[in-house]
Amino acid sequence: MKVLGIETSCDETGVAVYDSADGIVAEALYSQIEIHERFGGVVPELASRDHAARLAPMIGNVVAEAGITLRDLDAVAYTAGPGLIGALMVGGSLAASLGYALGIPVIPVHHMEAHLLAAMLEPGPPAFPFLALLVSGGHTQLVAVSGLGDYELLGATLDDAAGEAFDKVARLLELPYPGGPALAKLAESGDPGAYALPRPLLNKGLELSFSGLKTAVLRLLERLGSAARDGGQGAQIRADIAASFQAAVVETLVNKCGLAMRSTGLERLVIAGGVGANRDLRRTLKERGQRDGYAVHYPRPALCTDNGAMIAYAGWCRRATAGTGLPRIEARPRWPLEALEPITSGAS
């Protein structure tokens, strides 16, 4: 069975073909970084415009690269939410009409479910049940995954998502857009022990909070004043701040995962979402897993950030839930993960 996956929930256009026999057979990703760079953040209208201009030709190219024609597809899956409403509508509209014209099922996919299933596309995929850390620019959640579609939210951020905190602190440090990866890069040349920054709610249950940490960095920069701006010394101070900030986020996430692993008795931890591409987080979680006796699974960085492959795969997992009637275009900017129904059949 061959499923086309379409991702347009934010600032990346992703397209892929998943073949249940061969895995991902073709994929393409276009990042809109250059479009939003001068605005310092994603401009929803411009994101939608670019998806509308790029998506249809991109699908044609990916299907050709897979060595098939559109007629060979068995289903079309698309991100129906959560995400930017206008951007979601582009992918949904094109997916619905494409599926309708080809006479094949159209499958709306939950973006965060696709993220947490992305690890299944790697060799040695995790077996159910497992704990998932969903960590991106829009989400920071700990989810107990009992099976496909069977999710229990154990904890989440009370304010900023971890990726959002990275972006905001990057802006304080006047780093180029997108801030998160730029901050992680700067942290490589800094001392993570240089500044004592708070670890909010560190040992208090499974809730997380990152806005206080961002404020602490702001206060620190105010206190340091021109010393953090000027010359080679200022550059080193900024690198030290970046490293100290990253260490605080990583320690918080790693501790919360450890706490959740202990309280649930689960044996496998799966990392998903854009911040899951952070090298420091991956390394520290791996070490902690080895120490405490649980397996840590994370997909390669390209499968952590938004992509079409995970949507195609999640669509295949949800193929049994596709309606048989005419497709409606679904776009749900807010869509809690726990609202999903467990998949009782059709899973591998």
Place this chain on the structure above:
Amino acid sequence: MTRLLALETSGNGGSVALLVDGAVTERTIATPREQTNVIVEYIDALLADAGIELGMLDGIAFGRGPGSFTGLRVATAVAQGVGLALGTPLLPVSSLAAVAQRLWREHGVEHSLICIDARMGEVFWAQFAAPGGEVAVDGDEHLSDPAAVEYRGENSWVAAGGGFAAYPTQLAALSRRAERVIADIEPLAQDLLPLATAALAAGRVSTLADALPAYLRREDAWQR
């Protein structure tokens, strides 16, 4: 005989129309929110009623704007999906011209100034002539402050579109020069059909990569 499907979702609702052997059928969509729920269903129903299949179409026309950015991308992406799947020729048509076409069809208007609300304190507008019912833009389509809207010409003309209701004060002087003002009028899919038929006959067909909305508002409008 030509078989064309037309999609128009740039206004406050929208419509889907089908032309088969000279006969036009149409379904209207009440609100923008309804567009995503019913557009595929309405296409399917019109085709079924006419006894034809999607693959038998000679082209798909869509209102390419200007208008609601979110809305006009629905029609655009739905047209693109069919074009991608079946290779059906795509025919983008101005949504302002569709209003001018409707004015001619319903009121026999040959000269019009169409002006619709573009939000952010601006309007989309253009002047049209329709000698014998063949609507053509006279000059360019504009995005501007309502105060910059003008009609050039000595003939009598009709002012139409939601812009005249949204900015009654700024457009008052201009409205007084018009033979009449019809503010309560939206583009309809059926009025894309004559323009699309002409475009198809002239070979003015778009590829997937250039069958795109005409936003008029440039990207730097979002500069903070």
